[in-house]
Amino acid sequence: MKHKIIVAGIGPGNEAYIVPKALQAIKSAKILVGGRRALAQFAHAGQETMAVTADIKGVMAFMASQLTEHDVVVMVSGDPGYYSLLDALRREFSPESLQVIPGISAMQYAFASLALPWHDAQWVSFHGRVPAADAINYAPGKIMGMLTDGKYNSHTIPELLLKNGWPADTSLYICSRLSYPDEEIVTTTLGNAGTIAVQGHCILVVKARN
Incomplete structure (x- = not known):
């Protein structure tokens, strides 16, 4: 060609x-x-x-x-x-x-914004799909970055992770509108995610305690 x-x-x-x-x-x-x-x-x-x-x-x-x-x-x-x-x-x-x-990628940008190395992180996508259960299972010290969509968002994904054994006090970062002037990164926990305005089509990052 x-x-x-x-x-x-x-x-x-x-x-x-x-x-x-x-x-x-x-x-x-x-x-x-x-x-x-x-x-x-x-x-x-x-x-x-x-x-x-x-x-x-x-x-x-x-x-x-x-x-x-x-x-x-x-x-x-x-x-x-x-x-x-x-x-x-x-x-x-x-x-x-x-x-x-x-x-x-937006995922790289999110981790950079958090000053968080991603060489040991697991990246999964909830955008139009659901990751395999073993990919999102809890493990001490686990760091996971997630693509989201309208259905699997900053409310529904934390609920799913809690059901999969993640502790409620796990750190959660909700990263939306990345690189744009109205960019917003909210720091919370999986247990408190439902009290914050829902965000879809964003990046979620969780960091479990060791």
Whole structure:
């Protein structure tokens, strides 16, 4: 294949957290694909764009049709290697046709904001799925970062963890709107999470006592 699909991680949201190589690829792209919010933020006149919607097959067909003439730049939130469109792209195109530019995931940003190393942490996703029970079971000293959605949020996830044996006094960090001007990080405990305004589509971090 003459041209490539360039998968550019756009970080947690604020343009300041996009690596320069990804930003350059986005600015110089002739064909730009991404979510509607990303296109509204980064697309400019002269670019042909395609919004990523539920019609993933249509998006893939569009990209395939463009590769005969141009590279295609695909913007994905956070880091492409962490729950992004990259999985679907690998099923449709060969790895040799993909160039991936890493980005800063919202999970990395959350841990950095807490000055908390993540090399021993476990990351799981409640976004459109439920992790296996053994992945979220309690263990002394366990640190866990969680992606959330509207259903599994800052109220329902703590309830689930408490049922799975986590102590009520476990530290909980509710990290919402990360990197944006109205960013908020609330420190509480699993037992008190239900007394705080519910947050979905955020990052939750729990840190158990040793």
